[in-house]
Amino acid sequence: MDGLTVSTVGQYDLIYNAFSFGIATFAAATLFFWFGLARVSQEYRTAIVITGLVTFIAFYHYFRIFESWQSAYEVSDGAVELTGVAFNEAYRYVDWLLTVPLLLIELILVMRLSQSETVRRSVTLGGAAALMILLGYPGEVSEGIGGSRLLWGVLSMIPFLYIVYSLFSGLSDAIARQPANVRHLVSAARSLTVVVWFFYPIVYFAPFVLPMDGGTAKATIEVGYTLADIFAKAGFGLLIFTIAVRKSEAGH
């Protein structure tokens, strides 16, 4: 959120601790998924490797975000001051550009569709996800909260809505074909994706409608994005992992 800064130590600390929470959660989730590789059969290993890669990439970016946050403020004697070094909000976009297509590919891989359907859906959904992030970025880094943010945000919503539509219409057949012991879990993974993902445009557009001072807005946004990332990547990954384990045990 360009130009927003915190003004109290409480706000600074809350964001600081949220970022550190992100680092620890994503590191632990990565290790959990990769240690679990031996529990899933050969067909699901790529899905679980990618599940761990998503949290690994998020771990890397939360580490960078944390360092960037530290260098942007000087906290001393109960007061917080800007150092002049800008907090690099763009790390989130770099992260999403890599992880959001991979999240959709995880879901597709764990469904074990035919080779051609896997490739086709990975390319269209992954490509739409990358386009969504690329279109959101110029709005996020534009000066202030104005027309540029609105324009790019609206453009970014086009691939977003396409993805939501694809997940609900296109994948319904494929979900109906899933084995009974995991069908509700695959359906839950899809719902989690859609619900959590809606959080991001809400945060993006919030400054247009909510009357908040800069520091409160900044804390809401950073803590909000962090929690959304944890649900969308580690929480979603846990569903994917459970699906892969159950399908492996049942020999599907």
Added chain:
Amino acid sequence: MDGLTVSTVGQYDLIYNAFSFGIATFAAATLFFWFGLARVSQEYRTAIVITGLVTFIAFYHYFRIFESWQSAYEVSDGAVELTGVAFNEAYRYVDWLLTVPLLLIELILVMRLSQSETVRRSVTLGGAAALMILLGYPGEVSEGIGGSRLLWGVLSMIPFLYIVYSLFSGLSDAIARQPANVRHLVSAARSLTVVVWFFYPIVYFAPFVLPMDGGTAKATIEVGYTLADIFAKAGFGLLIFTIAVRKSEAGH
């Protein structure tokens, strides 16, 4: 591109984020390839180990490039200034000297030619690639955009064109002998190599023909090289990995 520097925070940040994107992409790609080793049969393991080595070496160099970039500029209060420490463009050449011969060897290994043909093609193509990088380097580090850059650039194009010619004439027979289920993928890997590789001399010679200010040129070059590296190393590696998995599954 010797002597070119950025002048706005936007340019600085774009390059900074591109380098960080490179670090994350190459780290993730390396892990993906090495985790995938178990999915390919014994004959293709060396090709996949090398595929991961290429992205690992690139990961190392992007980490160094990122640090070098940070130390070359002081960014504060919305202004960017040179610190006096030079940005080390040579990391790219050190990287290419190692990775470009290995990329060609990946392609040769995954084709599984006879032992003598594998050795012969690895030595001639790998050697030509190393020569190409060594000849380009004195031009890249020469002062300004002048005769020295032109001379070494032209010399470097001789092994470059030899490699392109070899890939298209010499390897056509070998590609025709590939199993049907991967022939188009091997052909795609060859085409990707040629198309992406042409991007490098275009960037190298661009300052002779394009009227750009230094900062725009620098941003174009650094982001361009980064994207080209990602396609040439991680994207190409993904094709090699897919070929190896399909050939393994089909017992070729």
